[in-house]
Amino acid sequence: MSMKSFPKPSDLQVPPGAEGWEELYPYYLVFQDALKAEEDEKFWFCDSQHWPTVFKPFETIGGEFAVKCLGQYNARHLMIPNANGIDFRIHLGYLYMSPLPVPSEQIAARVPDFEARIGHYFANWEELLKAWHVKVKGTISEMETLSFEALPEQVPMADILSGKAKDGSEVLLENYDRLIQLCYQNWQYHFEFLNLGYIAYLDFFNFCKEVFPNIPDQSIATMVQGVDMELFKPDDELKELAALAVELDLSGAFSNTDDPAATLAAIADSPAGERWLARWEEAKDPWFNFTIGNGFYGHDKYWIEHQEIPLGFIADYIHRLQGGANILRPTDKLIAEKDRIVEEYRDLLDPEIREVFDAKRTLAATAYPYVENHNFYIEHWTMGVFWRKVRELSRMLHAQGLWNEPEDMLYLGRNEVRDVLFDLVTSWGIGAGDPIGNVVWPQEIERRRGIVDALKTARPAPALNTPPSAITEPFTRMLWGITTEQVQQWLGGDEDSESGVLKGMAASPGLVEGVARVVMHADDLSDVQAGEILVAPITAPSWGPIFGKIKATVTDIGGMMSHAAIVCREYGLPAVTGTGSASTTIRTGQMLRVDGTKGTVEILEEAPVVTGPGAHSHAHV
Secondary structure, eight states: OOOOOOOOGGGSOOOTTOTTGGGGSOGGGSOOGGGHHHHHHSOEEEOTTTOOSOOOGGGHHHHHHHHHHHHHIIIIISOOTTEEEEEEEEETTEEEEEEEEOOHHHHHHHHHHHHHHHHHHHHTHHHHHHHHHHHHHHHHHHHHHOOOOOOOSSOOHHHHHHTOOOOSHHHHHHHHHHHHHHHHHHHHHHHHHHHHHHHHHHHHHHHHHHHSTTOOHHHHHHTTOOSSOGGGHHHHHHHHHHHHHHHTTOGGGGSOTTSHHHHHHHHHTSTTHHHHHHHHHHHHHHHTOOBSSOSSSTTOOBTTTOTHHHHHHHHHHHHHHHTTOOOSOOHHHHHHHHHHHHHHHHTTSOHHHHHHHHHHHHHHHHHTTHHHHHHIIIIIIIHHHHHHHHHHHHHHHHHTTSOSSTTGGGGSOHHHHHHHHHHHHHHHHTTOOSOTHHHHHHHHHHHHHHHHHHHTTSOOOSEESOOOSOOOOHHHHHHHOOOHHHHHHHHTTTHHHHHTEEEOEEEEOOEEEEEEEEOSSGGGGGGOOTTOEEEESOOOGGGHHHHTTOSEEEESSOOTTSHHHHHHHHHTOOEEEOOSSHHHHSOTTOEEEEETTTTEEEEEEOOOOOOSTTOOOOSOO
């Protein structure tokens, strides 16, 4: 009996207007005709959890650095016995991944190295993690010092007198190279502890499954959850600022947060405004280096640059506080539930096994918070500074006439930008006038813009080629929710959606009913109303401020360790992740029953016709 398959890459139609899309990306990121037989043998899944929209050429840097550096820690640093890294390609603008197993005959030889290396980290966890913070923050600080200024009309006289013998253009080239290198550096640091966090959790997870064969996955996750993680710090800062605004009677100043300057000026004019603004400035550095996206795209909006975003969240918290709502996460309840479940299972064990249980759970609980905490330092803070510097350079080159719009540099690959810079410094250095790129790039960028826009009109295939009979790779299951059962559901077509029931991963327990709010883009978060059920392709950690007002979350992709699952557990909300198609099947206004314990989403009734702001379109964004 032949297995059902997803389409091969070559089977997918190119959207009209996107012909030649392969030329936008480096050769090593696209499927090759010469490797077709080999690449068609592999099962590839679309990572729309991290890369939900089409890449502009420059934006592939995040995907390349992240997946390469993840792999190096599996295959070269930690020598994980059964898992190398993840192979990856861009197809029709989206990122596809294929986990690389270790050949069975090589597994045993890697075990001693693996045990020695993870043993070093786990034995020195706190000291090494402290050093990690120094390394990462030092990289960010250096990145902040880089600048991209237009070249002067002539070399300063001081450089003549000092014998410097350089024209200054080398600084522009060096700063660009250094910006790329620093970004790469922090992505290497990113994975130093991440896979260890997963390994510690997996070790505890597998132990629990062995000694408690019927234990739910959610109970294991609850036993190690951290309620005071740094990833929640930006949201906690907003809550404190909202409470302080109520205390100081400043709520009237938040009537129009779409105008940050006017809002902050109104606060400054208030008798107690100085105290609030001092607290605001304290919170900004570093906690407003936070994006409502995920940090992988040049268009992601960061709080520190778009202050209407945190001010809007604060205004909503003020409104909820004045209505008598409790805006704090139920941390006491979460800790009590964790303690209850731990004791319940400990009591079932003999003393010797209980000692092993305690050791493995303690290690997992120590390492687990990094799985989320690193996200602030890399995806948010590092990438926020990186994209600011990229925009600074793009604007400078735009002023030289190299492209039509200030941020058009995103339509060039990073190595093409290096060529543009040498073109610029050459034409400047020899006194030739405009760089050659002025007659090349404006037209070429418009062509590429058309291709990118055309690629956006089509949804990505969830996967490519024939899936394996069983998906066992642990990170694929835990982070992305790519399980054997989920893949079979995708292959089953619309059977479940036609019956009104979607199945996914039981990511956070509880049963609720409520009205659906489909959010396809972070810019639509302001449409979410209290008591609704959030339905999205995927959520981002920075959506924290809306988790206090919704009833549950449903996503298209994601496993037990996805951000949506972790955040929902911390807020005590039911969540079903990895449904595959919830955001395109469900419509805003439909009544849903979400069972986060069983992993099902039932559509109870049709949605009323919605028009105007907040109306859900099935168009891909």
